[in-house]
Amino acid sequence: MKLILLSGGSGKRLWPLSNDNRSKQFIKVMHNDNEGEGPTSMIQRVWASLQKMGLAESAVIAASQVQEEVIQSQLNGAAHLVLEPVKRDTFPAISLASTYLFSKMGVNEGEIVVVMPVDVEADDSFFEAIKQLGKEFEESDSNIGLIGLRPTSPSEKFGYILPRKGLADSGMLQIDRFIEKPDSAAAERLIKQGAMWNCGVFAFRLGYMLELLRSSGWSTDYEKMIANYHLMPSISFDYEVVEKEQNVSVKPYSGRWNDLGTWNEWTSMMPRRLNGKGVLSEDSINTHIVNELQIPVVVLGIPNAVIAASPDGILVSDKESSTKLKDAVKSLSARPMYEETIYGWYRVMDCERNGLNQQVVTKRVHVWTGKHISYHVHTGRDEIWTIIGGKAEIMINGRKFQAGVGEVIHIESGIRHAIRAIEAVDLIEVQIGMNVNEDDIIRYEFDWQVGEQRKKGRKTI
DSSP: OEEEEEEOOOSSTTTTTOOSSSOGGGOOOBOOSSTTOOOBOHHHHHHHHHHHTTOGGGEEEEEEGGGHHHHHHHTTTOSEEEEESSOOOHHHHHHHHHHIIIIISOOOTTOEEEEEESSOEEOHHHHHHHHHHHHHHHHSOOSEEEEEEOOSSOOSSSOEEEEEEEEEETTEEEEEEEEOSOOHHHHHHHHHTTOEEEEEEEEEEHHHHHHHHHHTTOOSSHHHHHHTGGGSOOOOHHHHTGGGOSOEEEEEEOSOEEOOOSHHHHHHTOSOSEESSEEEOTTSTTOEEEEOSSSOEEEOSOOSEEEEEETTEEEEEETTGGGGHHHHTTTOOOOOSEEEOSSEEEEEEEEEEOTTSOEEEEEEEEEOTTOEEEEEEOSSOEEEEEEEEEEEEEEETTEEEEEOTTOEEEEOTTOOEEEEEEEEEEEEEEEEESSOOTTOOEEEEEETTTEEEEEEEEOOO
16 A cells, blocks of 8 residues: 655645745644654654554655655655645645656556545544555445544534445445535534545545546656646546546544644644743633744733734734634735745744845744755845854855854855854845845755765755
8 A cells, every 4th residue: 555645735724833835734833742852743743653553654745846845854854755846736736646656666556545634633543544444445346435534513614425325345335425515504414314524535546546647638657747737737636536436435434633724723732822932821711822933922811812923923813713814814925934944944034125225135044963055056146144053064166164153154146155064053144136036046966075066956945
């Protein structure tokens, strides 16, 4: 069995901690099972569960290109990544990952593939159900297999799966029909009929997916699929495949599972009510603070609320009203102000224009010990690095030297440069240009022992 983990989403429902680069699965506020370690993220918890169940070695993660570095950072480079060249929906993402399994990894067309979202909160029983789904589906005659979650309430946020009565296929139930997010009264009626929540888990034989692509004129070669990916329809796997297929079965599941799609749900799973600098009064019952800023947040006498502060903004909301957040912030389109990368992280501290109408962007950058920012060049901006912590090795146009606290390095436009942390480095980076653009970067292959090798091309960081 092979696994495709879908790392989709962008950041509106959990704004301001999530943004277009950092979706909810990367936010580190969840309980860490390893004693003595700090909070962990959803993707790290899921990956740890997969490792525990012996499934991680069989998994690939389908994600957008902007998520590459944060995934590599949080999973220590342990995962196979299938990166979308442009953002699409779940059908194109699963198609691309399927061609990767087939033409890059040499997976047989008869292999069972299970697809699941990476942004879930669940216990070991859920991942055991994933393993069991693969086994039971292999013995069935179905073309698609699903996991159906036994409802705990008549929720309006989920799609529902209604199985046929009395029809089973190797322990799995045949499906009668799907119902897309009914109102509460209709959901209650469906539950009485035995309906289950659709939790976004799919099983199929790899050859089934490849044949769907061939019959629609798409290539099953990964490189060709990448080249034509922008032409694929932006549509969900449910709509394009599952709901058109007549031979679908479902495996019921009644254990713990949450998608934590809103602040109200998210805070219910947090081990602490105060996260980050701040003060939370005793009478602020059922209120949570999540503060990523270096200044304290003080909350007095406000119950049932969530206060979240990050470089992207500040949210103060009643918990029930937080479900409306996506619509409230949809008009906000500012660039992400925080990003976790493969070398560390950076936070934008200020962005303005100076008296010469040049754009000036000031960042706080952290580089972990032994990590480095790639050897690269900018064509439209100068950079000024001021080292405020640690010890670094600097490379400027082939010249290597060390720098420590208090030293300032001025890098003019067109100059190739890189930095490696001998000890964990903190620096202030000031970018100055007529238009400072994150796409203005050309990377070069570089070995710190050998030196420059060749140009890699452009890539957003």
